[in-house]
Amino acid sequence: MTYNCIVLVKQVPDTANISGKTMKDDGTVDRAALPAIFNPEDLNALEMALQVKEQHGGQVTVLTMGPPRAAEVLREALYRGADRVILLSDRKFAGSDTLATSYALKCAVERTGDYDLVFCGRQAIDGDTAQVGPQVAEKLALPQITYAESIQALQGSDIVVQRAFPLGKETVKCTLPCLLTVVSSANRPRPPSARRMIAYKLAATPLECPALLQQWPEFETAEALDRYLAERDQKIPVWTAADIGADEEKLGLHGSPTKVLKIDYVVLETSDSRQVPATPEGASALVRELIQDHIL
Amino acid sequence: MNKDREVWVFIEQEAGKIAPVSLELLSKGRELAERLGSRVCALLFGHGIANLAEKAIHHGADLVLLADHPELALYRTLPYAKVAIELVQARQPYIFLLGATPIGRDLAPRIASAVRAGLTADCTDLRIGDFQRKDRVYPDLLYQIRPAFGGNVIATIVNPEMHPQLATVREGVMRLAEPDRTRRGGVERVEPQFDERDLVLQVLQRVIRPPGCNLKSASIVVAGGAGVGSQKNFRLIHELAQLLGGEVGASRAAVDAGFISSEHQVGQTGVTVRPRLYIACGISGTVQHRAGMDQSSKIIAINTDPAAPIFQIAHYKIVGDLNEIIPWMIHAYHENAK
Numbered sequence: 001m002t003y004n005c006i007v008l009v010k011q012v013p014d015t016a017n018i019s020g021k022t023m024k025d026d027g028t029v030d031r032a033a034l035p036a037i038f039n040p041e042d043l044n045a046l047e048m049a050l051q052v053k054e055q056h057g058g059q060v061t062v063l064t065m066g067p068p069r070a071a072e073v074l075r076e077a078l079y080r081g082a083d084r085v086i087l088l089s090d091r092k093f094a095g096s097d098t099l100a101t102s103y104a105l106k107c108a109v110e111r112t113g114d115y116d117l118v119f120c121g122r123q124a125i126d127g128d129t130a131q132v133g134p135q136v137a138e139k140l141a142l143p144q145i146t147y148a149e150s151i152q153a154l155q156g157s158d159i160v161v162q163r164a165f166p167l168g169k170e171t172v173k174c175t176l177p178c179l180l181t182v183v184s185s186a187n188r189p190r191p192p193s194a195r196r197m198i199a200y201k202l203a204a205t206p207l208e209c210p211a212l213l214q215q216w217p218e219f220e221t222a223e224a225l226d227r228y229l230a231e232r233d234q235k236i237p238v239w240t241a242a243d244i245g246a247d248e249e250k251l252g253l254h255g256s257p258t259k260v261l262k263i264d265y266v267v268l269e270t271s272d273s274r275q276v277p278a279t280p281e282g283a284s285a286l287v288r289e290l291i292q293d294h295i296l
Numbered sequence: 297m298n299k300d301r302e303v304w305v306f307i308e309q310e311a312g313k314i315a316p317v318s319l320e321l322l323s324k325g326r327e328l329a330e331r332l333g334s335r336v337c338a339l340l341f342g343h344g345i346a347n348l349a350e351k352a353i354h355h356g357a358d359l360v361l362l363a364d365h366p367e368l369a370l371y372r373t374l375p376y377a378k379v380a381i382e383l384v385q386a387r388q389p390y391i392f393l394l395g396a397t398p399i400g401r402d403l404a405p406r407i408a409s410a411v412r413a414g415l416t417a418d419c420t421d422l423r424i425g426d427f428q429r430k431d432r433v434y435p436d437l438l439y440q441i442r443p444a445f446g447g448n449v450i451a452t453i454v455n456p457e458m459h460p461q462l463a464t465v466r467e468g469v470m471r472l473a474e475p476d477r478t479r480r481g482g483v484e485r486v487e488p489q490f491d492e493r494d495l496v497l498q499v500l501q502r503v504i505r506p507p508g509c510n511l512k513s514a515s516i517v518v519a520g521g522a523g524v525g526s527q528k529n530f531r532l533i534h535e536l537a538q539l540l541g542g543e544v545g546a547s548r549a550a551v552d553a554g555f556i557s558s559e560h561q562v563g564q565t566g567v568t569v570r571p572r573l574y575i576a577c578g579i580s581g582t583v584q585h586r587a588g589m590d591q592s593s594k595i596i597a598i599n600t601d602p603a604a605p606i607f608q609i610a611h612y613k614i615v616g617d618l619n620e621i622i623p624w625m626i627h628a629y630h631e632n633a634k
Contacts, residue, residue, distance in 0.1 A: 013445070015445055015582070040552070097414065098405070098408075098415065099408060099409065099412065099413075099414065099415070102409060126444075126445055127417075127444065127445075128417065128418060128444075128564065128565060128584075129405075129415075129417035129418070130401050130405070130417065131401075131404075131405040131408070131415060131417055132405075133405075134373075134402060134405035134406045134409070135405045135406070135408065135409035137406070138377075138405070138406045138409035138410055139409055143373065143374055143496050143497050144373055144402070144406070145497070146373075146398070146401070146402045147398055147402075160500065165398045165504070166398075166558045166559050166561075166566075167504055167505050167559060168502070168503050168504035168505050169501075169502075169503050170499060170501065170502040170503070171499070171500040171501040171502075172372075172497055172498065172499050172500060173497070173498045173500055174496055174497040174498075175496040175497075178496075178497075184552055256414075257412070257413060257414030257455045257457065257458035258414035258415070258416060258440075258453050258454070258455050259427070259429070259453070259454050259455070259456060260451055260452070260453055261427060261439065261452040261453065261454045262451075262452045263444075263449050263450070263451050263452075264449065264450040264451075264452075265449055272611060273607075273610055273611050273612070273613060274611070274612065274613070275613050275614075275615070276596075276612050276613065276614045277614075278614050278615055278616025278617075278620070278621060279624075280624045280627070280628075282614070283614070283621055283624035283625045283628055284624065284627075284628035284631070284632075286596070286612060286614075286625070286628075287625055287628035287629050287632055288628065288632050290573070290594075291629075291632055291633060295572055295573050295593075295594055296516075296540060296573065296629070296633070
C-alpha cells in the first residue's frame with residue numbers, strides 16, 4: 001500500500017541565532033537583519049514524510065502559507081525530494097493568528113486531494129506556539145499525534161508512532177488518516193540533493209517570473225519562460241483564498257480572535273555589573289570573591 | 297454569554313498525582329476570579345481520581361467538574377478534548393487555563409479550534425485589564441503575556457470577543473499558594489459518552505520518568521550553550537557544576553545541537569530557575585533563555601562575543617573562551633575552597 005503525505009511547512013525568521021550583530025543599539029532584536037529559513041522542525045516533518053514515501057511509495061506534497069518569498073522554502077523542499085509543492089499566498093491571509101492560519105491550511109489540504117498522513121513540525125521558532133498542527137487536525141476531523149519521534153509501523157490503515165516528551169516516551173497506535181507533529185529528535189533531515197538542485201533550479205511561482213525573466217534574458221518573453229517551466233514541471237502554483245474556497249470572514253485579522261495589545265521590546269540590563277578579566281588571575285579573584293560572599 | 301465570568305483550570309494528573317503547574321494555575325485562577333468577582337472551576341479528568349477533587353478545592357477551586365471514566369485513564373487527545381469541548385460549549389467559561397506541558401499543548405489548541413476561541417501559548421504572566429479598540433472598550437479582559445519572536449519581545453495578547461480566553465501557562469512561573477485545608481467546594485460529576493471515532497488512538501506504552509535532574513530547586517546552575525561547541529566540551533560544564541554542588545543547565549541551542557538532553561533546558565520552553573548563582577557558558581542569551589534564568593541572584597556570563605545579549609543581565613562579564621576560563625575557575629576553587 002502506498003501513502004500520500006502532505007507536509008505543512010513555514011518560512012520563519014531565524015530567531016535562534018540572535019547574536020550581537022542582530023541586536024540594535026537599544027538592545028532589542030533587529031528583525032530585518034534575521035535571515036528567513038525553513039522552520040527547523042518542519043524539515044524533520046518533511047524527512048519523515050520522505051522516508052514513508054521511500055519505504056511504501058506514494059507522493060509527498062509540501063504546502064506553505066506565506067508571502068511570495070516563502071516560495072524559497074518550497075524550492076528547498078523540491079531539492080530535498082518533495083514531489084509537489086504549493087504556495088498559499090494572498091493578502092487576505094495577512095495578520096492571521098493560529099486559528100485563522102489553521103483554517104486556511106485546512107481548506108488548502110482539502111483541495112490537494114486524497115491523503116493518508118499530514119505532517120507538521122512540532123512548532124515554529126518564531127511563535128513557538130505548537131498550535132497550528134492540532135488546530136488543522138481538529139478542523140480536518142483527524143486524530144493527532146503530537147511530539148512524534150518515529151513511525152514504528154505502518155501497515156494498511158494502521159500506524160504505530162513513538163512520541164517523545166522532555167520526560168518520557170509514549171507509543172500509540174492510530175487509524176489513518178491522521179496528523180503528526182514531528183520533534184527535532186526524530187531524524188536528521190537529508191541535505192538538498194545536488195541533482196535535484198540542478199533539476200529545479202528555475203522552479204518558480206508566477207509571482208517570481210518577472211524577476212526570473214530579468215535574470216535570464218535568454219527567455220525573450222514571459223510566455224517563453226512560462227512554457228519552459230511548464231514543460232519541465234517547474235511552475236510552483238500559488239493558491240489564493242478564492243482558490244481554496246475559504247470563507248473570508250475566517251481569514252486574516254478578521255478571523256483571528258487574538259489581538260496584540262502591545263509589544264515590549266526586551267531590554268534587560270543589570271545596573272550592577274562588571275567586567276572580569278579573562279585571565280587566570282581574573283578567574284581566581286572572582287572565585288575568591290564569590291566564596292567570601294558565600295555565593296559559592 | 298459567560299455572564300458568570302468563570303475561570304476554568306484544567307487539572308493535569310498522571311497516575312493519580314496532580315501536575316504542579318495545575319496547582320500553580322489554581323492559585324493564579326483564584327487571584328483572577330477574585331478580581332473578576334467570579335469563581336474558579338477545576339476540570340478533573342481521569343479514572344479512579346475522584347479523591348483528587350479535594351486537593352483541587354484546597355488549592356483554590358470552588359467547583360470541580362469531575363469526569364471519571366475508564367477511557368480517560370490515560371491522557372488521549374480525542375476523548376479528553378471531547379469532554380472539555382462539550383463542557384465549554386454548555387457552560388461558556390470566561391477564561392480557561394491549562395499548563396503548557398505536552399498534554400496542555402496537545403489539548404488546548406484542539407479545544408480552541410473546536411469552539412473557535414483565541415488561544416495564547418506559554419504565557420509567563422496573566423493579568424486583568426481593559427482593551428480599547430476604535431470606540432469600544434472591552435473591560436476586564438485577560439492580558440496574556442508571553443515572550444514572542446524567539447523571546448526577543450514580550451507580547452501582551454488579548455482575546456476581546458471569541459471566548460473563552462484560552463491560555464497555556466509555563467510551569468513554575470506562577471506562585472504556588474499554600475493550600476487551605478478548610479476550604480470547601482462542590483464536586484459535579486459529568487458522564488461522558490464516547491463513540492468509536494473518539495477511540496481510534498490507543499496508547500500501547502507510556503513511560504514517564506521522574507525528573508532526572510533537580511534544576512528547578514538548584515541553588516547553583518552551571519549552564520552551557522551553543523558556544524560550548526560539542527558534547528565532549530560539555531564535560532567541562534558537568535565538571536564545574538559537580539564541583540560547586542550545582543546542577544547542569546543548557547540553552548535550547550545546546551539541546552538542539554544534541555550536546556545534552558532536553559530535561560536540562562532552561563528558558564521559555566524549558567525550566568525556569570532562580571538559583572543563587574547562574575553561570576552561563578557560551579550562551580548568547582536570547583530573551584527566551586533569559587526568561588528562564590533572569591531572576592537568578594548572581595549571573596556570571598562567559599562568552600567570546602562581547603556583544604552577546606547575555607552580558608546585558610550578567611553581574612560578572614567574562615569575554616573569553618570558556619575552555620580556558622572554566623579550568624581556571626576549577627583550579628581557583630580547589631585552591632580557595634576549604
